[in-house]
Amino acid sequence: xxxxxxxxxxxxxxxxxxxxxxxxxxxxxxxxxxxxxxxxxxxxxxxxxxxxxxxxxxxxxxxxxxxxxxxxxxxxxxxxxxxxxxxxxxxxxxxxxxxxxxxxxxxxxxxxxxxxxxxxxxxxxxxxxxxxxxxxxxxxxxxxxxxxxxxxxxxxxxxxxxxxxxxxxxxxxxxxxxxxxxxxxxxxxxxxxxxxxxxxxxxxxxxxxxxxxxxxxxxxxxxxxxxxxxxxxxxxxxxxxxxxxxxxxxxxxxxxxxxxxxxxxxxxxxxxxxxxxxxxxxxxxxxxxxxxxxxxxxxxxxxxxxxxxxxxxxxxxxxxxxxxxxxxxxxxxxxxxxxxxxxxxxxxxxxxxxxxxxxxxxxxxxxxxxx
Numbered sequence: 001x002x003x004x005x006x007x008x009x010x011x012x013x014x015x016x017x018x019x020x021x022x023x024x025x026x027x028x029x030x031x032x033x034x035x036x037x038x039x040x041x042x043x044x045x046x047x048x049x050x051x052x053x054x055x056x057x058x059x060x061x062x063x064x065x066x067x068x069x070x071x072x073x074x075x076x077x078x079x080x081x082x083x084x085x086x087x088x089x090x091x092x093x094x095x096x097x098x099x100x101x102x103x104x105x106x107x108x109x110x111x112x113x114x115x116x117x118x119x120x121x122x123x124x125x126x127x128x129x130x131x132x133x134x135x136x137x138x139x140x141x142x143x144x145x146x147x148x149x150x151x152x153x154x155x156x157x158x159x160x161x162x163x164x165x166x167x168x169x170x171x172x173x174x175x176x177x178x179x180x181x182x183x184x185x186x187x188x189x190x191x192x193x194x195x196x197x198x199x200x201x202x203x204x205x206x207x208x209x210x211x212x213x214x215x216x217x218x219x220x221x222x223x224x225x226x227x228x229x230x231x232x233x234x235x236x237x238x239x240x241x242x243x244x245x246x247x248x249x250x251x252x253x254x255x256x257x258x259x260x261x262x263x264x265x266x267x268x269x270x271x272x273x274x275x276x277x278x279x280x281x282x283x284x285x286x287x288x289x290x291x292x293x294x295x296x297x298x299x300x301x302x303x304x305x306x307x308x309x310x311x312x313x314x315x316x317x318x319x320x321x322x323x324x325x326x327x328x329x330x331x332x333x334x335x336x337x338x339x340x341x342x343x344x345x346x347x348x349x350x351x352x353x354x355x356x357x358x359x360x361x362x363x364x365x366x367x368x369x370x371x
Contacts, residue, residue: 047167049332051174055182056213057220058083062179076179080172094244204346208339215335216254223253226260226290230267233286237279239271254331260291309337 038045058079065075186202193201231246239245245267252259264287272280309317314334321333 046328047170047174050167050171051178052212053216054083054171054175055178056209056216058175058179059182059213060217072180076176079179080176083175084172090247094247097241097243200346200350204343207342207346211338211342212335215338219254220250222294223250226250226253226294229290229293230287233290234267234271234283237271237275237282239267239279239283240274241270245270259330260287260294264288264291309334309341313337 061082062075062079065078066072070078186206189205190198190202227246227250230249231242234242234245245263248266249263252263264284267287268280268284271283314337317333317337318330321329321331321336323329325332
């Protein structure tokens, strides 16, 4: 005979579910309000985030100079100037090969298109030049009809470039101030917060900074190894634009999973256009091999315990970030997830029950004078 439901337990379960649902709705409402406020403040938040990334990369150099007696302002100035010089040198090293080899790349694209037309004209497609010409004319007509949208897109692109330049300049200035006055931040924050917040918030901020620095520096080292190995393979195969492709591989390492796929696709495409199918397949094999070494050897060795995030969590975070905010979302997804994990672990530490030792069997409110 089935057991009868207890009215008291049923009411208690329903009330508990209702209170939990209200609490979750309030939390979701607070998160939504925070994200909305973050979106409204994004023109200020984005340069701040970029500056924090740059600071994590350059802070070891500034800390080294400060420990050897350099004044904070002087150390920050030197590190900022050196970083700008390195960035300018990287841009120059990329621009010169691209400019010098652009003609070869264009010729390769034209030859590839010609080869594709010859292949389409044969079996099984049997598409003659007349049909291809009609398709090209139709594409040109559509492009002319959408000239207004094209101009609008160009204007939007120019605005994006201007915003990028402003963001970069502002991020450099913020990086200088972070390098100069960063160690004063946590003591200042402790003095501003009341009660237990003066302990909890600085502790979480310090752990978050350590996690962010570990992520940026480890990704930079892994990206450098990938860039050197893949660039060496491209150089041996005499693929054009070796240096720009190596730099792209290094930069894309900061966007896990998706970045590697994008950089690999570009390298294989250029190898296919310039050197043919055989070299493109070899480049693909090199990239797959390097990515396997990265995932199974480099990252476990360099990051050690690292961020404490499962690979599936990283993949889902990158996918969600890309769907919500494009490239910027993909870039910020993993460090944001790592910071959320830091906050969650700290909350668990504070809410967890203390472990009782072999002598913790007496009263917990004993008189301090008796100890």
